[in-house]
Amino acid sequence: MSHDTYELTAEAREQVGKGSARAVRRNGKVPAVIYGDKQPPLAIALSYKDIFYKIHGGGFLTTIATIDVGGKKIRVLPKDYQLDPVKDFPLHVDFLRVGKNTExxxxxxxxxxxxxxxxxxxxxxxxxxxxxxxxxxxxxxxxxxxxxxxxxxxxxxxxxxxxxxxxxxxxxxxxxxxxxxxxxxxGSSAMKPETTEAPEAAEAPEAAEEPSEEK
Known part of the structure; x- marks a missing residue:
């Protein structure tokens, strides 16, 4: 089964878009969206430190989490994330709502x-x-x-x-x-030979005749 679940705390975001996302990052948080389970998408902001360590800690995309948004707990599965191509810090995360029968x-x-x-x-x-x-x-x-x-x-x-x-x-x-x-x-060129006895070499004749050259 999957890793132990964990909980994150988030704030709901009223505004979405690139400008809003940049403002969230300037405040030391990571913009994210929760979607799925036949409900409207929910824009949120997460703690940069919390999500950074979860992403780089392994098993992030295979571990169910619970996100507390203003006291409402939502079970989610991380589906995708974006990292800064140079500094490797998180820019955005997508979460899928997990219902009772979600596959x-x-x-x-x-x-x-x-x-x-x-x-x-x-x-x-x-x-x-x-x-x-x-x-x-x-x-x-x-x-x-x-x-x-x-x-x-x-x-x-x-x-x-x-x-x-x-x-x-x-x-x-x-x-x-x-x-x-x-x-x-x-196989590789450095393979060890199997440990079987090599056949004994045949004894060379005492006087080998030189082959004749055809003219």
Missing amino acids: VNVNVPVHFINEEKSPGIKRGGVLNIVRHEVEFHCPADAIPDAITIDLTGAEIGDSIHISAVKLPAGVKPVIADRDFTIATVA
């Missing part, structure tokens, strides 16, 4: 375990990660922290497909028309 599409990170138990990797093979994240459709209350790939027994040339991953109930990949690859174990 969402969300990118979930892929974690790999037991690399040391992969014969292919132990012999010098390389784990080639095709997808660091996979997009899933699932209930908002059942977003996985990550999907875990066990590399135990993985050999050179093996491919790991989505069909090999055990998913929680209600969690389905958005790409449903093919069994896509998540990672492969590929």
Whole structure:
């Protein structure tokens, strides 16, 4: 399941638009919008410090939060955010209201375990990660922290497909028309040879005849 939920405090904004957003930032806050669940959008202003650490702390887009707006608590899921391209501080955040039966599409990170138990990797093979994240459709209350790939027994040339991953109930990949690859174990030029005895070299003849040259 997803990370522990958290709570943020926000102020409602009466005005929207670029000018209003700039004014919010000058006051040390971050403009944001809450939308969805068949309700009108709600413009808010969040604490810069709070939202900065949440965004950069990991799991921001997969963790449900509660936002207190003037005493009214709203359950939300962060859907998107914008960062300053130079200074990396938050410029704007979009939140989706989470109702009782809300389902969402969300990118979930892929974690790999037991690399040391992969014969292919132990012999010098390389784990080639095709997808660091996979997009899933699932209930908002059942977003996985990550999907875990066990590399135990993985050999050179093996491919790991989505069909090999055990998913929680209600969690389905958005790409449903093919069994896509998540990672492969590929060979490398520095691979260690398998530990098998090399055949003994045949003894060379005592006197080898020179081949005759045809004229």
